[in-house]
Amino acid sequence: MKPRPVPLRTCAGCRQQHAKRDMVRVVHGLDESAKVDPTGKVNGRGAYVCPRRECWSAALKSGSLGRVLKTSIRKQTWQSSSGSASPCQSRRPPA
Numbered sequence: 001m002k003p004r005p006v007p008l009r010t011c012a013g014c015r016q017q018h019a020k021r022d023m024v025r026v027v028h029g030l031d032e033s034a035k036v037d038p039t040g041k042v043n044g045r046g047a048y049v050c051p052r053r054e055c056w057s058a059a060l061k062s063g064s065l066g067r068v069l070k071t072s073i074r075k076q077t078w079q080s081s082s083g084s085a086s087p088c089q090s091r092r093p094p095a
């Protein structure tokens with residue numbers, strides 16, 4: 001088997017590249033709202049953020065997440081769903 005290159009995505013928070021499978025995908029779907037996409041298969045404009053609260057804070061605060069998705073992100077969008085999408089489930093999302 002040939003080793004496949006790991007797909008990388010840039011985090012909207014820390015701007016560093018990480019393996020796509022380690023990232024949380026946020027997608028701006030057809031219903032005009034942004035939501036976390038645990039499957040990575042939802043159609044729409046997507047952005048990637050590390051499953052770390054620092055990155056979510058930075059992505060929201062800098063507005064880069066909203067800019068990438070071309071929509072505004074409501075805090076509860078990812079607060080309610082990032083728990084299930086995040087491998088760091090023991091971490092509490094920022095208040």
Ligand SMILES: [Zn+2]
Pocket residue numbers: 011012013014015016049050055
């Ligand atoms: Zn990050």
